[in-house]
Amino acid sequence: MMKRISNPLAAGLLGALATLGTGVAQATENLPGGPAVMQMNLTPAVTKIAEEQHFLHAMMMAICLVIFVAVFAVMFYSIWKHRKSVGHKPATFSESVTVEVLWTAAPFIIVIFMALPATKVLVAQKDTTNSDLTVKVTGYQWKWGYDYLKGEGEGLSYISTLDTDQRNLSNEGAKGAIPVDYLFRVDNPLVVPVGKKVRIITTANDVIHSWSVPAFGVKQDAIPGFVRDTWFKAEKTGTFYGQCSELCGKEHAYMPITVKVLSAEDYSTWVQAELKKAAAKADDPSKVWTYDEIVKRGEKVYATNCVACHQQNGKGGGAVKPLDGAAVVLAEDHAKQIQVLLNGQNNGAMPSWKALSDTDIAAVVTYTKNNWSNKTGQLVQPAEVLAQRSK
Amino acid sequence: MSAVLDHHDHAHDGHDDHGHAMTGWRRWVYATNHKDIGTLYLLFAFTMLMVGGVLALMIRLELFQPGLQFFHPEFFNQLTTMHGLIMVFGAIMPAFVGFANWMIPLQIGASDMAFARMNNFSFWLMIPAALMLVTSFFMPGGAPAAGWTLYAPLTLQMGPTMDSGIFAMHILGASSIMGSINIIVTILNMRAPGMTLMKMPMFAWTWLITAYLLIAVMPVLAGAITMTLTDRHFGTSFFNPAAGGDPVMYQHIFWFFGHPEVYIMILPAFGIISQVVPAFARKKLFGYASMVYATSSIAILSFIVWAHHMFTTGMPVTGQLFFMYATMLIAVPTAVKIFNWIATMWRGSMTFETPMLFAVGFIFVFTMGGFTGLILAMAPIDIQLQDTYYVVAHFHYVLVAGSLFAMFSGVYYWLPKWTGVMYNETRGKIHFWVSLIAFNVTFFPMHFLGLAGMPRRYADYPMQFADFNAVASVGAFFFGFAQVYFFLFVVLPTMRGKGEKAPQKPWEGAEGLEWEVPSPAPFHTFENPPKLNADATRVIG
Numbered sequence: 001m002m003k004r005i006s007n008p009l010a011a012g013l014l015g016a017l018a019t020l021g022t023g024v025a026q027a028t029e030n031l032p033g034g035p036a037v038m039q040m041n042l043t044p045a046v047t048k049i050a051e052e053q054h055f056l057h058a059m060m061m062a063i064c065l066v067i068f069v070a071v072f073a074v075m076f077y078s079i080w081k082h083r084k085s086v087g088h089k090p091a092t093f094s095e096s097v098t099v100e101v102l103w104t105a106a107p108f109i110i111v112i113f114m115a116l117p118a119t120k121v122l123v124a125q126k127d128t129t130n131s132d133l134t135v136k137v138t139g140y141q142w143k144w145g146y147d148y149l150k151g152e153g154e155g156l157s158y159i160s161t162l163d164t165d166q167r168n169l170s171n172e173g174a175k176g177a178i179p180v181d182y183l184f185r186v187d188n189p190l191v192v193p194v195g196k197k198v199r200i201i202t203t204a205n206d207v208i209h210s211w212s213v214p215a216f217g218v219k220q221d222a223i224p225g226f227v228r229d230t231w232f233k234a235e236k237t238g239t240f241y242g243q244c245s246e247l248c249g250k251e252h253a254y255m256p257i258t259v260k261v262l263s264a265e266d267y268s269t270w271v272q273a274e275l276k277k278a279a280a281k282a283d284d285p286s287k288v289w290t291y292d293e294i295v296k297r298g299e300k301v302y303a304t305n306c307v308a309c310h311q312q313n314g315k316g317g318g319a320v321k322p323l324d325g326a327a328v329v330l331a332e333d334h335a336k337q338i339q340v341l342l343n344g345q346n347n348g349a350m351p352s353w354k355a356l357s358d359t360d361i362a363a364v365v366t367y368t369k370n371n372w373s374n375k376t377g378q379l380v381q382p383a384e385v386l387a388q389r390s391k
Numbered sequence: 392m393s394a395v396l397d398h399h400d401h402a403h404d405g406h407d408d409h410g411h412a413m414t415g416w417r418r419w420v421y422a423t424n425h426k427d428i429g430t431l432y433l434l435f436a437f438t439m440l441m442v443g444g445v446l447a448l449m450i451r452l453e454l455f456q457p458g459l460q461f462f463h464p465e466f467f468n469q470l471t472t473m474h475g476l477i478m479v480f481g482a483i484m485p486a487f488v489g490f491a492n493w494m495i496p497l498q499i500g501a502s503d504m505a506f507a508r509m510n511n512f513s514f515w516l517m518i519p520a521a522l523m524l525v526t527s528f529f530m531p532g533g534a535p536a537a538g539w540t541l542y543a544p545l546t547l548q549m550g551p552t553m554d555s556g557i558f559a560m561h562i563l564g565a566s567s568i569m570g571s572i573n574i575i576v577t578i579l580n581m582r583a584p585g586m587t588l589m590k591m592p593m594f595a596w597t598w599l600i601t602a603y604l605l606i607a608v609m610p611v612l613a614g615a616i617t618m619t620l621t622d623r624h625f626g627t628s629f630f631n632p633a634a635g636g637d638p639v640m641y642q643h644i645f646w647f648f649g650h651p652e653v654y655i656m657i658l659p660a661f662g663i664i665s666q667v668v669p670a671f672a673r674k675k676l677f678g679y680a681s682m683v684y685a686t687s688s689i690a691i692l693s694f695i696v697w698a699h700h701m702f703t704t705g706m707p708v709t710g711q712l713f714f715m716y717a718t719m720l721i722a723v724p725t726a727v728k729i730f731n732w733i734a735t736m737w738r739g740s741m742t743f744e745t746p747m748l749f750a751v752g753f754i755f756v757f758t759m760g761g762f763t764g765l766i767l768a769m770a771p772i773d774i775q776l777q778d779t780y781y782v783v784a785h786f787h788y789v790l791v792a793g794s795l796f797a798m799f800s801g802v803y804y805w806l807p808k809w810t811g812v813m814y815n816e817t818r819g820k821i822h823f824w825v826s827l828i829a830f831n832v833t834f835f836p837m838h839f840l841g842l843a844g845m846p847r848r849y850a851d852y853p854m855q856f857a858d859f860n861a862v863a864s865v866g867a868f869f870f871g872f873a874q875v876y877f878f879l880f881v882v883l884p885t886m887r888g889k890g891e892k893a894p895q896k897p898w899e900g901a902e903g904l905e906w907e908v909p910s911p912a913p914f915h916t917f918e919n920p921p922k923l924n925a926d927a928t929r930v931i932g
Contacts, residue, residue, distance in 0.1 A: 028854035028855060028857065030855065031853070031855060034844075034853070034855070035843045035844055035845070035853060035855040035856060036843070036855055037854075037855050037858065038839070038855075038858050038859065039839065039842070039843035039855065040839040040842065040843070041839075041842050041843075042775055042842050042843075042844075043843065043844055049771075050775075052771065053771050053772055053774065053775055056769060056771055056772050057766065057772050057775075060765065060766045060769065060772065061766075064762040064765065064766070067762075068758065068759075068762065071729065071730075071733065071758070072755065072758075074733055074737070075733045075736065075751075075754070075755075078733065078736045078737050078738070078739075078741075079736070079741065079743075079751070082672075082736065082737065082738050082739050082740065082741055083740070083741045083742070083743075084673070084740040084741060084742045085742070088738070088739070088740050088741075089740055090672065090673040090674045090738070090739045090740040090900075091674060091737075091738040091739070092674070092675075093677075093738075094674070094675035094676065094677050094678070094679070094735075095677070095678060095679075095680075096678075099734070100678055100681050100727070103726070103727060103730045104681075104723060104727055107722055107723045107726040107727075108720075108723050111719045111720065111722055111723065111765075114719065114765070114769065115715065115716055115719055115769075118715065118769045118770065118771055118772075119712060119715075121771040122708060122711055122712060122715070122770050122771050123708055125771055125774065126707075126708040126711070169458070170457075170458055170459050170851045171459055172458065173456075173458040173459060173460045174456070174457045174458025174459075174851070174854075175458065178457070178854050180854070181853075182457065182853050182854050183851065183852065183853045184853060202705075206544070206548075207542075207544050207545045207548065208542060208544070208545070208638060210703060210777075210778060212844075212846075214775060214843075214844040217771075217774060217775060218774070219703045219774045219775070219777055219778075220703060220705060221703050221704045221705060223632075223638055223639060223704065223705075224544060224632040224633070224638065225632025225633070225635070225636070225637070225638070226632070226638075226639065226705075228704070228705030229705070230705070242844065243844070243846050243849075244846065245703070245777065245778040245779070245846045246542075246703075246778060247468070247537070247538045247542070247545065247848045248545065249468075249536075249545060249548065250463070250464045250465040250468060250536070251464060252464070252468070252846075252848060252849065252850075253464060253846075253849040253850050253851050253852065254464075254851075318465060318532060318533070318550075319532055319548075319550055346548075347544075347547045347548055347623075347631075347633075348544070348547070348548060348633065349548045
């Protein structure tokens, strides 16, 4: 079935390729807060800074268009009139200091007039002082970590990952019914209050990522070993979308950014609920788990964190080592595997997972020791992980 | 003219001629003649253009629809990385060196390049380097996939081909530096008497400046990738943040090379356009001196704008302001060049053979790339556009419609001199129009994708970006076929000597010493320094 195309040019070109139509994805709609179908300009602004950026862009387009038309009107007039075929004889001039000075000075002055408003916006955009809420954003291969450092919600901390079904849909060639937020839906979006200045502090755990939300006019690289910041103040409630904007390895296209902007009351309600949930979820690392319980937990941890590289079958692939049948996984001594999880391996090709709780690490280690052809029957308790952390 | 011919005939007697003794493969492997080496460079560059083009088409194939249909994301990253590296270091740069080899001695009345054997070495060095790059796809772990910019610390995660890639870049860099030394020494020491610097053809001028840029920045790249190499294997931590290294420092060093590199790829293009436009306008180049100054200004400014590639890394506001202002300044000399070309056309007596079509196409489309460059230079707007398809559109407008179109213009302009036969004008025009239209169909929609926020180097994308991606992919295939057509139906026939015999000066308005020797240019030219007229454009005895 052929995709619905609203642009006649696209339709015309694609018409020629209609035979390729089998398996072409379905019609789609605009995503409010994200891109629209055939969007030709910047994403609608929901912050003052983004509005200023739009203004600057529109101004630049206008100036460039005027110059473009003026310059090429002259060129095409000349092409039309000063042709040999219409009998035009060549003039002999080849220099004029006046003209040269004039057309060196003119672009110089124009450029200055472009730079002035840009300077103002740039200075405002870099001013991250006096924020109401500070959130640390950490880039991981390939997900985002959000830590609420200061302001309402302080202490909240969670990971935001692309919806697994959407990731699978991509592997399947995006056939069939495609959700409108394809490649944008995450399990835990960043939640912020409307009308409050939110300072975003970026860093990364492995390689450089870039945290970007076009509707806010924000894009800030998240650099391992460095702390950088940016800010936004959303003027509207709603959900807004962005995507990682610095090449970060194979799943680069699959770590979107979703930000939910709530009203002050809704935000407070959300914070209270989250704080309660966090308290309930906190596992006691001294708890002794039964085999069935912990393997079940481990399966979930594996599906969220490990499956992207090590695959469902535990075989890995390419640079990713297999878990199925691996000596370190089968070993009686649990320490080595726990250390690999805590500290990573091969220059971060296997990243460090120390951000996970002791229980989660114990669970996933137990799971890998007892899944696929690995039937060791071994059980790793959270206390062992806790002990390894200090080593 | 007769003097030149006499010398040519002498050469055929062979009493002082080493080159003619060699035939078959020896002629090419042992080549020391600038024309042969120029041909080798051009053929090598075209081969790499095809390889890089196939990679580009594989990228566009995957992006034709949302979802992964053909390649895994990891392989997709290898494609984008190798497409960039091969096009920059394998296609565009060597092609311009090929032009320099062929044309600079002819244009300045020199008998050959200054260091003929080094010239041979710098060409043949590229072959193992290119093989290492291309075959990395078949090595364990696949080709490097960290992007052509090779940003740390992603490079530290790459497989063994990252090392062979770095080695290949070192070799290509050494080759470039040797080529540049050769060009500088040739231009500064071997000009015919009377060919003063300010009478030199613009192509030689732009290459002189480019060669200095190359010598200045290729070692910087070599340094950056060497540090990457030692970080990977010898326990250093220049860029490895896990051991206190600084990944942003890598970007500073890389772009200190990378931005002048951009001008390395466009200045010789300016040179070619500055030769072609006057020839077909039948009028002298307007503002020759200001062209020289503008080129030099661009070269100097290119050293102080590098961090505009890094606005989103989070520089302090003063840093961003400096790099924004400096970058916007580049618009001034660039605008002067455009104005000069148009003033050259103004009140000329123009005809539009294929070289002129490509030159006018260049001016028109390159200017669009210039405008988007100005928009990207504005740091606040760049925050929206950094690392999106807008950037991809921008640099393809200046590198494909810029550098590549200028090279096509140069090929059509000088092909009669190189081969001794005229190319087929109709086919040239078909090549031009298909290229121009397909190019714009491919890359114009990418501006929209970038404005809408589609990040570059994505193997899959949201549904909303589907339509423009489909259009771009269709355009890309047409553009690719046009280049195959160019080789098979334009270049190949002339190389086989098929076509109308070319006169010594096939273009009525062309000026310069290359048109003072017969077509095809004999194996040896200007063995004795020619006597030139006052303009240094004609041989008078």
